[in-house]
Amino acid sequence: MESPMAVSPSGIELSPNASDAVVVRDLTKRFGDFTAVDHISFEVRTGEIFGFLGPNGSGKTTTIRMLLGLLRPTEGEARVLGIDITREPQAIAARVGYMSQKFSLYPDLTVDENLTFYGRAYGLRGKVLARRKDEVLETIGLARQRTRVTANLAGGWQQRLALGAAILHRPELLFLDEPTAGVDPVSRRNFWRLLYDLAARNTTIFVTTHYMDEAEQCHRLAFIHRGKIIAMGPPGQIKRDRMTGQVVEILCDRPDVAIQALREAGVPEVALYGQRIHAAGPGLEARLSALESLLKQAGAGPRTLRIIPPSLEDVFIANVKTSVQ
C-alpha cells in the first residue's frame, strides 16, 4: 500500500531525466517486521544540494546505505549516476563520496595519514595524490593541522577532515549523513559554506540533517517520516504549498498559560520556541484580535501577536501530524 503522501507533491516535479544524479522509485527496506523505508520515490538533480530531512530513525541512513550499495533494498529500484544499485553496487563506490553519520576516520592516524589512506583506497597515488591532498587541505582549511593526530582535533575540524577524505577523489556525487551533528553553530556555518563551494563546482550533494536552518539552505528538500516521504520540493515552495493556514507568533508574559488557552480555544498547532509561541492553523489571520482578547482574559499578558511566514519547522510539524492522521 502506497500512501498518497509518498508521491511527488503537487505534480510540479519534472519527470526523471537522464541527467538526474539519483533516481529512486518505490525503494523499500524491511528489517523483519519493521519497514525502515517504505516505497519512497524521488530524484536528485545534478549539481543541486538535496536535503533529506527527518527525525532520528525515520529512514534517512537506511536510504543512504542502499544508495551506496551497502544495503540491498527489499523492493523498488534506484539508479545512482546511472548505475543500478542492485545490479552493480560495487561500481558506485569509485564515483561517489560518503561521509557517515558517526565520525569515522582513524583517530590514531594524523590528518595527512588519514587523507593518504582514503586517497589510496580510491586509487590515487604518487604526485596526483600529493596534489589532491594539498588542494583538499587548503579547501577545508586544515593545511596547518596536517601532522596532528586526528583524535586531538576539535569536533568541527574532524567533520571538515571527514569531508576532505570524502572529496579527495573528486566524486560527482557526495552523500553526507548528518555531517554537522554535534558541531557548534559557527563550525556548522563554515561547513555549509564549503558545501556551497562544492555545489558551485558541480558536485551534487545529498545531505541529511535534522537542523531546519540547514534545510532552508538546500535547493530542494524531501521530508521523510517513518520511512515515507511526506513532502518534497524547494524550501520556499514546500512552505507555500504544504502549509495550510497561517502562523501567528505570540510574545507574552505567561507562555504556559497562553499555550493552555490557545489549545482550549481549538488552535490546531501550538508550539513554544524559546520565549515565542507559534500558533498555526487556517484562518488565524482573521481571528488575530479575538485571540488577543482571549489571551488577556486568560491572564497570559500578551504583548505582541503577529502573522509570520512559516518556518520549515512549522511546516514539518504540521505535515507530520497530517501524515500520522
Place this chain on the structure above:
Amino acid sequence: MKSFSLARLWAIMRKEFRHILRDRRLLFLVTVSPAIMLTAFAYVFSFDLNPARFAIYDQDRSPQSRNLVAALSHDRNLIVLGEVDRYEDLRQGMAAGEIKVGLVIPPGFGRDLQAGHRTSVQVLAEGSDAINASTQMAILSSRISEWGQQYETLDIPQPVELRAITLYNPDIKGRYSMVPALLAIAMILPSMAVALALAREKELGSFESLAATPVRAVEYIPGKLIPYIIFGLISAALAVAVAVLWFKVPMKGTYLDLAGFTTLYLWATLGISILLSNFITNQSTALRAVLLLFLVPSFFLTGLIVPIDEQARFVAFTLPATHYVAINRAVFLKGQGWDALGMHAFVLLSMGLFATLFTILTFRKRVG
C-alpha cells in the same frame, strides 16, 4: 574477486602497521605478550617446583620396606605426609583432597627382594588434578627406581616394578616438552589482537566509511592478515628466544623450519580469527569469542597438558594448536622437519587457506 588492486592492499597494510605501532595494547599483544605468557605458563606448569606430597601404606613392614620408606622420607623433593594402616584411609584422604599420591607396598615385598625376585609397588594418584598427580607420581616413581637399584642384578635389571606410568626424569624433561607446546598457546595472542582490531574498526564506524570506498574483500582481508603475520613472527621469535635462552630448551631442529611452521600456524589462527570477526561488531564479544573458541579448547584438547582424549580427537584435529603443539615438540626435541611433519603442516595450510577464502567469499560490506 575482479579488479584486485595491489595498491589498495598495500594501503590497507600500511594503515594496519600504523595502527599496531600506535596502539600500545595491540603492540603488546603482537610483540612481547607471547614471550611473557610463555614464561608465566612455563613456571605454572613446571614439573619440578612442588615437592610431591604423599602417604604410604606399608602392608609388608619388612626391613626392606622400612628402608624404602626411610629413604623416601629423607628425599627433599618428597613430602611424606604420613603412613596409613588401611587401604580405606588412603582412599578417604584422597577423596578429601589431603593426599594426592599414595604408595602401597604389598605383603611379600621384602621377601621377594631378599630372594632376588622381581617385586612391585602400587602408586595411586588422585586424578582430579591430573597435572599435579602425574608430576608427583613421576617424582615418586623415579625415587623408587633409584632405591631399587641396590637390588639390581644382571638377571633382574629393575627389581622394583611400578604399577604406574613412569615419566623419565620428570624434573627437567617435563619442562622441555611443555615449553615448546606452550608456544602454541602463547601464539594465539596475535589472533586476539586482530579480532580486537577488526571489531574496533566497526565500533569506530571506520569500517562503514571503508565499505563505501572501492576497497574489496580481496584487498582488505590480506591487508589485515599480512601485518599481523609479520608481527606474529616477531613475537614468536621473542618467545622462542625465551624458550631457548632462558628455559634452556634444546633446539634440535632448524629455526628456518620452525619459522615456516609458525607462519602456517599464524595464518591458520589469524585467518580463523578474522573469519569469526566477520560476524562480530564489538570488541568485548571479539575477545570472548577468541578466548572461548580458541584459547580454552587449545589448552585442554590439544595434548598440551593431558593426552588427546579419544572422544575429543575430532575437535582436537580442528584446532590449529593441536598441530602446532605436535610440530613444536617434534622440531625442538626430535629435530624433525617438513618430511616428518608434512601432515600437520598441510592441515594448518588448509585451515589458513580455507578461512581466508571463505572470509573473502562471504565477506559483505556489512554495516549494521
